[in-house]
Amino acid sequence: GAVVSQHPSRVICKSGTSVKIECRSLDFQATTMFWYRQFPKQSLMLMATSNEGSKATYEQGVEKDKFLINHASLTLSTLTVTSAHPEDSSFYICSASLQNYGYTFGSGTRLTVV
Amino acid sequence: DQQVKQNSPSLSVQEGRISILNCDYTNSMFDYFLWYKKYPAEGPTFLISISSIKDKNEDGRFTVFLNKSAKHLSLHIVPSQPGDSAVYFCAASASGNTPLVFGKGTRLSVIA
Numbered sequence: 023g024a025v026v027s028q029h030p031s032r033v034i035c036k037s038g039t040s041v042k043i044e045c046r047s048l049d050f051q052a053t054t055m056f057w058y059r060q061f062p063k064q065s066l067m068l069m070a071t072s073n074e075g076s077k078a079t080y081e082q083g084v085e086k087d088k089f090l091i092n093h094a095s096l097t098l099s100t101l102t103v104t105s106a107h108p109e110d111s112s113f114y115i116c117s118a119s120l121q122n123y124g125y126t127f128g129s130g131t132r133l134t135v136v
Numbered sequence: 137d138q139q140v141k142q143n144s145p146s147l148s149v150q151e152g153r154i155s156i157l158n159c160d161y162t163n164s165m166f167d168y169f170l171w172y173k174k175y176p177a178e179g180p181t182f183l184i185s186i187s188s189i190k191d192k193n194e195d196g197r198f199t200v201f202l203n204k205s206a207k208h209l210s211l212h213i214v215p216s217q218p219g220d221s222a223v224y225f226c227a228a229s230a231s232g233n234t235p236l237v238f239g240k241g242t243r244l245s246v247i248a
Contacts, residue, residue: 028179056235063145066180066225066238115179119233125170127179 024050024120028128035106035135043101043131045116051096052118057089060113060130069114072099106135139163140228142239151248155213159226159239162207166228170236171200171211173222180225184211216246 025048035041045055054073058066070086072078072093080086088110090102103110116128141160149155157171167188172180186193186200186209193200199212213220223243227236 032177054233058238063240065140065240066236068235068237071235113177117236125182125229125236129179130177132177 024118024124024126026052026116026118026126026128028116028131030131031129032132033134035133037107037135038105040102040104041106041133043103043114043116043133045099045101045118045128047097047118050118050120052099053096054119055093055099056117056119057091057099057101058115058117060115066115069101103133106133108135111135137162138239139166140226140237140239142226142242144242145240146243146245148245148247149216151218151246152215155211155216155220155244155246157211157213157224157226157242157244159209159211160207161209161228163228163230163237164207165230166237167231168229169200169202169209170227170229171198172225172227173220174225174241175222183224213244216244218246218248220244220246 027046029044057069060066069084070078070080072091074093074096078091093099111134115130139162170185171183174180184195184198184200186202202209223241225241226239
């Protein structure tokens with residue numbers, strides 16, 4: 023089946039530094055990648071939609087200059103959290119849409135900013 | 137404004153009994169619904185889905201029912217097993233290739 027590999031699974035970084043999260047589609051081409059964030063005991067909230075070769079579309083309230091999304095190829099999308107702060111600590115998950123209404127998810131990245 | 141609502145944050149069921157998880161939605165443009173199972177610090181695992189042209193879809197122990205007029209769907213798990221204990225998310229989509237909208241989840245505990 024369609025698999026999205028997400029790395030790293032967990033990362034701890036110092037406040038003010040940047041962190042890059044990668045999502046790779048292993049056996050299919052991901053034209054569109056969705057990025058979600060989940061705070062404890064909350065829902066998965068959509069942050070942005072990225073389409074290969076074009077600029078990402080960000081949801082209201084998500085700073086595009088802080089959460090940089092790059093989808094330069096059909097198999098790789100990255101999310102970079104720039105100048106991270108403790109309030110950015112969360113669980114980040116990518117998801118690719120498949121044909122026939124399917125969706126596949128990465129395994130998620132637990133980011134802790136200290 | 138929550139478009140997908142799971143009003144029960146938790147549910148406890150005895151092993152062997154039926155688990156019923158409920159989900160309501162407000163957006164009449166949603167035409168595809170999915171249920172996911174999730175463990176902490178892991179990505180969601182797809183369970184079962186249903187298109188708006190159907191009112192029921194069954195896969196093994198899992199059955200999803202959709203009531204379009206009430207904008208309500210439910211997931212039935214029978215018989216429930218301890219391994220089913222997890223957080224279950226309801227999600228909806230307005231059409232292909234659009235992002236899923238998730239509910240807040242229901243934590244199911246199946247007691248042996």
